[in-house]
Amino acid sequence: MTETGWKRRRVTIKDIAAAAKVDPSTVTRALQNSPRVRTATLEKIQRLAREMGYVPNMAARTLVTSRSSIIGLVLPDMTNPFFAELARGIEEEASKHSLRVLTRNTDGVEAAERDAIGFFTELKVDGLVIAMSRSSTEYFKTLETPVPVVHVNRDDLPHHVSCDRYAGSHQIVDHMLKVGHRRIALVTGPAGPAQQPKRTAYVDALHAHGIEYDPNYIFAFNGELQDTRRVVDELLALEHRPTAVFAWNDLCALGLIRHLSLRGLQVPDDISVAGHDDIAIARFMDPPLSTVHWPMYELGQESIRYLYQLRQNLPAQPPSIPSPTVRLRGSIKTLEP
Amino acid sequence: MTETGWKRRRVTIKDIAAAAKVDPSTVTRALQNSPRVRTATLEKIQRLAREMGYVPNMAARTLVTSRSSIIGLVLPDMTNPFFAELARGIEEEASKHSLRVLTRNTDGVEAAERDAIGFFTELKVDGLVIAMSRSSTEYFKTLETPVPVVHVNRDDLPHHVSCDRYAGSHQIVDHMLKVGHRRIALVTGPAGPAQQPKRTAYVDALHAHGIEYDPNYIFAFNGELQDTRRVVDELLALEHRPTAVFAWNDLCALGLIRHLSLRGLQVPDDISVAGHDDIAIARFMDPPLSTVHWPMYELGQESIRYLYQLRQNLPAQPPSIPSPTVRLRGSIKTLEP
DNA sequence: GAAAAAGATACAAACGTTTGTATTACGTTA
DNA sequence: TAACGTAATACAAACGTTTGTATCTTTTTC
Numbered sequence: 097m098t099e100t101g102w103k104r105r106r107v108t109i110k111d112i113a114a115a116a117k118v119d120p121s122t123v124t125r126a127l128q129n130s131p132r133v134r135t136a137t138l139e140k141i142q143r144l145a146r147e148m149g150y151v152p153n154m155a156a157r158t159l160v161t162s163r164s165s166i167i168g169l170v171l172p173d174m175t176n177p178f179f180a181e182l183a184r185g186i187e188e189e190a191s192k193h194s195l196r197v198l199t200r201n202t203d204g205v206e207a208a209e210r211d212a213i214g215f216f217t218e219l220k221v222d223g224l225v226i227a228m229s230r231s232s233t234e235y236f237k238t239l240e241t242p243v244p245v246v247h248v249n250r251d252d253l254p255h256h257v258s259c260d261r262y263a264g265s266h267q268i269v270d271h272m273l274k275v276g277h278r279r280i281a282l283v284t285g286p287a288g289p290a291q292q293p294k295r296t297a298y299v300d301a302l303h304a305h306g307i308e309y310d311p312n313y314i315f316a317f318n319g320e321l322q323d324t325r326r327v328v329d330e331l332l333a334l335e336h337r338p339t340a341v342f343a344w345n346d347l348c349a350l351g352l353i354r355h356l357s358l359r360g361l362q363v364p365d366d367i368s369v370a371g372h373d374d375i376a377i378a379r380f381m382d383p384p385l386s387t388v389h390w391p392m393y394e395l396g397q398e399s400i401r402y403l404y405q406l407r408q409n410l411p412a413q414p415p416s417i418p419s420p421t422v423r424l425r426g427s428i429k430t431l432e433p
Numbered sequence: 434m435t436e437t438g439w440k441r442r443r444v445t446i447k448d449i450a451a452a453a454k455v456d457p458s459t460v461t462r463a464l465q466n467s468p469r470v471r472t473a474t475l476e477k478i479q480r481l482a483r484e485m486g487y488v489p490n491m492a493a494r495t496l497v498t499s500r501s502s503i504i505g506l507v508l509p510d511m512t513n514p515f516f517a518e519l520a521r522g523i524e525e526e527a528s529k530h531s532l533r534v535l536t537r538n539t540d541g542v543e544a545a546e547r548d549a550i551g552f553f554t555e556l557k558v559d560g561l562v563i564a565m566s567r568s569s570t571e572y573f574k575t576l577e578t579p580v581p582v583v584h585v586n587r588d589d590l591p592h593h594v595s596c597d598r599y600a601g602s603h604q605i606v607d608h609m610l611k612v613g614h615r616r617i618a619l620v621t622g623p624a625g626p627a628q629q630p631k632r633t634a635y636v637d638a639l640h641a642h643g644i645e646y647d648p649n650y651i652f653a654f655n656g657e658l659q660d661t662r663r664v665v666d667e668l669l670a671l672e673h674r675p676t677a678v679f680a681w682n683d684l685c686a687l688g689l690i691r692h693l694s695l696r697g698l699q700v701p702d703d704i705s706v707a708g709h710d711d712i713a714i715a716r717f718m719d720p721p722l723s724t725v726h727w728p729m730y731e732l733g734q735e736s737i738r739y740l741y742q743l744r745q746n747l748p749a750q751p752p753s754i755p756s757p758t759v760r761l762r763g764s765i766k767t768l769e770p
Numbered sequence: 771g772a773a774a775a776a777g778a779t780a781c782a783a784a785c786g787t788t789t790g791t792a793t794t795a796c797g798t799t800a
Numbered sequence: 801t802a803a804c805g806t807a808a809t810a811c812a813a814a815c816g817t818t819t820g821t822a823t824c825t826t827t828t829t830c
Contacts, residue, residue, distance in 0.1 A: 106579070108786055119810045124788060134808060151555050155495035156786035159815045164492070166535075175517040175713070184512055187538060196552065198503075198535050201524060215533065219491050242443075321717065347714075354717045376512070377684075380658065380691045382719050445816055456780045461818060471778060493816035496785045 107148045115148065116141050127152075158220055166196045167403065168216035171227040172204040177375040178345065178392060182227055182248065185396020193404055195222065204286075204319075206230050217241055223403040225396075226250075228288065244406035246399045250289055255406065257399045257415060261293035264388035264420035268370050269301035269342055271386075271422060276431030277340040277368065281313045281331055283352070285344035294372070298342060317344050324351025332359060339431065340368035346375045346387055349427075353381070364429035374423055383426035390420050444485045452485065453478050464489075495557055503533045504740065505553035508564040509541040514712040515682065515729060519564055519585060522733020530741055532559065541623070541656075543567050554578055560740040562733075563587075565625065581743035583736045587626055592743065594736045594752060598630035601725035601757035605707050606638035606679055608759060613768030614677040614705065618650045618668055620689070622681035631709070635679060654681050661688025669696060676768065677705035683712045683724055686764075690718070701766035711760055720763035727757050 109127075113120040118137065126133045126141035133141075144150075158164045169186055171179045187197050198221065200212035209231050216224055224241065227248040236245075236253055247256040272280055282298045284291060299309045312334065315327050331338065343349035349371035353363050363369050363383055371378060371387035378385040398415040405411075446464075450457040455474065463470045463478035470478075481487075495501045504527055508516045524534045535558065539545035546568050553561055561578065564585040573582075573590050584593040609617055619635045621628060636646045649671065652664050668675065680686035686708035690700050700706050700720060708715060708724035715722040735752040 106786095109788095110786075120787080121789075121811080122809060125809095128788095132808070137808080151551070153496070153786050154556050155492045155499075155501070156815090157788075158492035159490070159496055159786080159817085160788045162492075162815080173521075174511060175514065175521055177512065177514070180512040180517055184510075184538065196535070196537075196556075198533070200533075201521065214488070218488050219533075321713075350714065350717050354719060354721070357719050376658075377687065377714065380687050382691060382694050384691070443816095446818095447816075457817080458781080458819075459779060462779095465818095469778070474778080490816050493785090494818075496787085496816080497818045499785080 106153075107150050108153070109150070112141060112144050112148060112150055115144050162220055163222050164220045165194065166198050166219065166221045167223040167225060167400070168212070168219070168221040169197050169199045169225045169227070170202060170209060170212045170216075170229065171199065173201050174199060175201075176347070177377065178347075178373050178390075179227060181375070181392040182396040185393035186225060186400055187396075189397040189400040193400065195400070202229075204228075204230050210235075213239070213241070217243065223407055225399045225403065230288070244403055246403045246406070248395055248399055252289060255402065255414070257395050257402055257417065259391065259395070259417040260419040261290055262297045264390070264422060265294045265297035265342070265372065266301050268372075268386070268388050268422045269298050270304070271424070272340045272342070272368065272370060272428055273301060273305045273307075275428065278307065279313065279336055279338040279340070281315060281338040281341045283315045283317045283327055283341060283344045283348060285317050285348070286319045313338060317348055319344075321347060321351045324348060325355045328352055328355040328359060332361075338367070340370070340428065342370045343372065345373045346371035346378045346385060349385055349387070350377075350381060353427075364427050368428040370428055378423075379425060381427075386425045386428045387423055388420050389423050391417065443490075444487050445490070446487070449478060449481050449485060449487055452481050499557055500559050501557045502531065503535050503556065503558045504560040504562065504737070505549070505556070505558040506534050506536045506562045506564070507539060507546060507549045507553075507566065508536065510538050511536060512538075513684070514714065515684075515710050515727075516564060518712070518729040519733040522730035523562060523737055524733075526734040526737040530737065532737070539566075541565075541567050547572075550576070550578070554580065560744055562736045562740065567625070581740055583740045583743070585732055585736055589626060592739065592751070594732050594739055594754065596728065596732070596754040597756040598627055599634045601727070601759060602631045602634035602679070602709065603638050605709075605723070605725050605759045606635050607641070608761065609677045609679070609705065609707060609765060610638060610642045610644075612765065615644065616650065616673055616675040616677070618652060618675040618678045620652045620654045620664055620678060620681045620685060622654055622685070623656045650675055654685055656681075658684060658688045661685060662692045665689055665692040665696060669698075675704070677707070677765065679707045680709065682710045683708035683715045683722060686722055686724070687714075687718060690764075701764050705765040707765055715760075716762060718764075723762045723765045724760055725757050726760050728754065 109120050109123045113123045116123065122133055122137065123141055126138045127145060167190055169183060171182065174180050174183055183199060190197050202208035202212055209229055213224065221243060223243050224245040225248060226245060229247065229250060233252050245255060247253045249258050250256050251258050269280060282295065284295060302309045315330060317323055317327055341352060343352055349369050353369055356363060356367060361367050371385045372390065374387045374389035378387050395417060398417060402415055446457050446460045450460045453460065459470055459474065460478055463475045464482060506520060506523055508519065511517050511520055520536060527534050537549035539549055546566055550561065558580055560580050561582040562585060563582060566584065566587060570589050582592060584590045586595050587593050588595050606617060619632065621632060639646045652667060654660055654664055678689060680689055686706050690706055693700060693704060698704050708722045709727065711724045711726035715724050731754060735754060739752055
């Protein structure tokens with residue numbers, strides 16, 4: 097008749113109630129520090145709960161309150177450092193509000209995204225953070241979730257957290273122009289809300305320096321790292337090879353640098369490269385990557401704060417995130433003036 | 434009296450029961466394709482459920498069945514590509530069993546780890562995958578979780594999924610020796626189960642080539658990327674500078690290469706570097722990193738399969754994962770013989 | 771054609787909380 | 801000291817499922 101190894105029943109509120117000779121409802125209230133219960137009783141109950149190793153049953157609680165203290169996070173791929181950073185920001189901030197985060201990857205597939213949203217509503221999450229979704233504006237407009245939703249990097253949707261897509265890109269292209277580059281290639285990524293502002297910034301910056309933009313210097317990158325090889329091939333096939341490239345993002349820049357190197361071109365001596373996002377490894381690349389710092393971690397934090405306000409029907413206004421800034425490191429070369 | 438915008442009550446099993454003129458219990462059974470209900474009824478109910486937009490209430494289900502279809506994942510930091518890969522493997526495999534994955538980061542802090550485990554039990558997860566935990570063997574041995582636990586990369590614990598820590602390391606050091614290196618430095622990481630096997634493999638490989646290992650060539654790296662700078666400084670301060678370095682992991686290698694470069698040493702021409710883990714960007718580094726491929730994705734998958742067996746009390750034996758293999762790329766130079 | 775077997779469905783309790791309301795106990799005031 | 805207000809606690813219903821058992825039908829068997 098040994099004690100250990102017995103799969104003993106979990107201790108519930110009723111057990112505590114019995115031990116304290118009190119009604120279960122009183123236990124609940126004591127546990128949430130309600131002023132309705134006398135201090136002495138409250139303390140006794142809390143002590144008992146601790147001693148007996150009480151651990152609340154979330155399911156039961158959720159059933160009656162229909163809130164789960166879970167917030168759902170939908171993103172393309174957390175393996176991508178860019179999103180991983182977001183996830184950390186969200187998690188950190190969520191834990192301050194004692195909210196938990198459940199993450200689903202969608203690989204940018206719209207169906208997966210909708211499925212994830214379905215799952216989360218089923219789970220009665222307290223809120224939803226959706227990052228970089230591919231789904232259409234219409235879909236979200238008609239979507240009736242019983243919970244608040246905050247979108248990250250989707251300026252076109254009602255409740256979003258984002259920052260200036262134009263400014264950073266403009267600034268870094270402008271910088272390249274200022275240090276003497278005249279032929280600058282732009283590598284664009286898969287269609288999405290980030291597409292247009294970057295392109296406009298690029299064109300504008302060129303114009304401001306009296307340069308007409310040349311469509312031949314714009315390359316479409318499909319988002320897969322391997323695809324950078326093709327881009328490099330095309331880029332080097334140009335009659336007047338660009339002296340600088342503004343890459344879709346840092347990962348893209350990484351791939352470009354790699355394949356340029358394979359083709360015998362050193363960055364930045366033979367060609368300059370700028371990235372976007374400033375993922376953690378950017379500064380450890382060789383050469384360290386000059387890039388636009390996109391504050392994913394902070395965006396994550398803000399999205400939770402925003403959600404939190406929304407949740408209690410506060411008159412929440414979209415948080416304002418400072419404009420992204422340019423981080424100059426070693427991958428852009430100053431040309432002779 | 435418009436329809437839209439009304440916050441209408443969620444449809445429950447009872448609603449369907451009413452609509453189908455049948456008992457709720459029959460609806461439940463129909464929904465889980467029980468043979469106890471007549472085919473005609475079953476189809477009617479399922480159709481109704483679809484039409485009425487029924488979505489099950491997880492909380493209620495969990496309350497009565499005490500299973501949540503959620504499995505908890507505890508890892509140090511999903512921002513780290515190494516663990517991100519694991520998470521994807523787990524998620525992918527879990528979704529095949531229609532299990533969902535909830536992730537918590539612990540930053541390698543033991544307290545955070547225990548808290549996470551507590552939270553997950555509270556949530557009544559169906560299983561727990563714990564990766565690279567710092568907590569002591571004793572803790573886990575005495576830990577009484579009501580759910581099965583699988584450890585990733587913890588060969589010392591009862592239920593684990595891992596692969597040969599010795600083989601890959603031995604192989605890559607052996608390779609460096611074979612191509613002519615004689616002074617090979619080892620960079621070790623923070624204490625953990627991976628520590629000893631790597632070191633032993635290193636020492637053994639040296640011995641096999643008739644070389645006595647020199648403690649001065651072993652460097653302790655604290656796991657923070659910035660710390661690689663110090664390591665490089667110490668390394669270069671050596672009287673007889675090593676011609677090759679076996680780094681703790683790929684990220685460490687990245688940092689080392691970076692700081693070596695800052696000090697004017699090119700990899701692999703001036704010094705060779707080998708990594709460990711083979712994270713996604715390893716092949717895109719400059720030079721592409723020679724490393725030991727550690728199959729985190731597969732380990733993730735296996736951990737779920739294992740968990741699944743454990744969960745139904747099958748006589749589950751730890752899955753066997755093939756030994757990690759060496760991926761030779763450009764970061765190890767062949768010296769003159 | 772009656773009894774037995776099987777098939778289909780209904781009943782009811784349970785899971786562990788939370789919360790609005792009812793009740794009791796205790797001071798306070800007139 | 802009776803009436804009252806308030807503080808503390810108890811009662812009971814509800815949340816939406818699941819599941820063992822009971823009941824009612826239909827089919828099979830002799």
